[in-house]
Amino acid sequence: MRSLPLFLLFSLMFSGCGILLQSPLGDKQEIQLTGKLSDEEGTPFQGKVTLQTSRQTYTEKTNPQGIFAISLLGFESKGLLNQAEKIKVQAQAENGSSVQQNIRLLSPETELSPMRFWNALSGPPDQARLKSAPQFSWKAAHETPDSYGVELSRDGYGVIWSQTTSTLQSQVVPQNLLENQASYHWSISANYPDYQARSSVRHFKTEKIVDVIPIFLAQSGGKNWPQFHDGLYEYQLSEAFELKSNQAIELLLDLSKSHTVGAVVIASSGFSATAQISITDSAESPASTAEISAKLSGYQALELPANSHGRYIHLRFIGNAGFLNLHEIRVLAPQ
Known part of the structure; x- marks a missing residue:
């Protein structure tokens, strides 16, 4: 059987997958x-517009008239194998709101679709100090978008919660995702078929918002680890936890005495796994089925069944893909 030239094989493979779109433009x-x-x-x-390749x-x-024109050469709109890559066009207003459109040339x-700014946030106000979970609200955009996107980030960490909605109904953040005396920022986007209009960023700080149960000791593979918190030990953890697909590792959390536990918050990056959680008064691995089993990725609060009580929390991670860092584990009392 005659084989295809390598360049043609790659072109067919990527085109069939819809990954690459060949550019008809000459390099110059x-x-x-x-x-x-x-x-x-x-x-x-009236302002600046940027085009980024x-x-x-x-x-x-x-x-x-609010019109802009940008010139470039064909090769600047291409990536590998002559693909037409996505180019980002964006502008930012003085109040921090922005518009963005991605396009292949x-x-x-x-000619791009017209874009209009939007910044109609309602509450909470900027720099608020909160004693409970915030409820994000906003006013309707000038033209009805396909959806609104709400995004919450913890300062110094990144996005911890996001939500997409097609209505103006306010969105309440799950309280267990928040920390005491921590700083956060949030924004909302109006998403249209051709572009996105994003609001300015607002900030808030929490006061005492959740009851945290201290972790006395964390142990895995016969080795003791200090308390997990804010990525302090992420580099050691990346060496300790090399989770491979369909393999499991176990982590034991010692709370020093029995507690009623409401949730376990796990912040991670670079991996996907299934987490199984059990709580007992014995340090021995439980033979019974885990009290909760959930897909784990990013920043999540895993709610335990009512009246979950014990001294030891047994965490078992079953890998869907290898992971890099386990930034934080927090144990919370019931709300």
Whole structure:
């Protein structure tokens, strides 16, 4: 059987998977990209627009009508194997709100869909100090979007919670995801078919919001670890926990005495696993079925059944893929 040339094989493989879209543009062919921006009131936006490729970033100003034009060469719109890569066009207003549109350039002259800013946040106010979980609310965008996206980040960590909704119904953050005396920031995006309008960022700080049960000792593979908190031991943990697909590791948390436990919060990155949790008064691995089994990825609060009580929490991770860091484990009393 005659084999295909290597370059053709790769082209067919990637095209069949929908990963690569071949560019029809010549490397030295000049491309002009134009678009129009409006502020929140619908008047022409006056400010800078950036176009970002994997090779370079361009900046242009809008004219009095809110129109901009950016020129580049064909090779700057391409990636490997002559693929037409996604190019990001964005602008930011003085109040911190922004608009963004991603596009693949397939023509020498391309006009973007018009974009309009939006920044109608309601509550909580910026720099609020909260004693309970926040309830994020906002006002309707000028034109009804396909959806609104709510995103909450913990300062110094990254996104810990996000939600997508097609309504204006306010979104309440699960209280167990929050820490006492911690700083957070949040924003909301209005998502349209061709672009995204994102609000400015608001900040808040929590006061005493949850009851944390101290971890006296953490043990795995016969080795003791200090308390898990805020990624302090993530480098040692990356060496200790090399979780492979369909293999398991076990972690024992000693709370020093019996407690009623409401939830276990696990912050992780770079891996996917199934977590099984049991709570007992014995340090021996339980033979019975775990009290809770859940898919684990990112930042999650795993709620335990009512009246879960004991001194030892047995965590068993079954790998779906190898992981890098286990940043934090917190044990919480029932709310």
